[in-house]
Amino acid sequence: MTDEEIRNPEVVKTLTSDGSNIADWGKYTTRSIRSNGQSLQVHFYMNNATGKIDYETSDFKVKGVVNP
Template identity: 50%
Template sequence: MRRESATSPFNENGWLAPRAREKSYRIIPGDQIGNPEVRRLMTSDGSTLSDWGKYTTLTHQSPYGDFQVHYYYNPATGRMLNYDYKVVLNRR
């Protein structure tokens, strides 16, 4: 069961599956993100910072512990950055 939950948010290419993104929520609005490289990447397609945000998935289980995935996402365009995309393990 834990192994199934660990892979469930990802598709075969390692990206978040649509169902994982649909259940995610924004934790930082795009215009409050301070990293200049992330800000540059977010607006490189002409979109505005306010269209973006840092998002997190629901908690999933793995053999190594419970985790969420953090990523930058623009729900208006459906674009997700391939930058600083990471799994964050819960602290015990």
């Protein structure tokens, strides 16, 4: 990915804070899963060179309605 593709300078800053290159990061989505009758997907960034997954930025999210 490039920082232009992400379009969020704070996310780029966080992803590259360990010295990694933004080009090593990719955006991924899990398959839809059903939990308690709800359909959910997890969206996240992963560093393809190291396998590190981003849990820090606001772009790591669960998509779908999550009812308790």
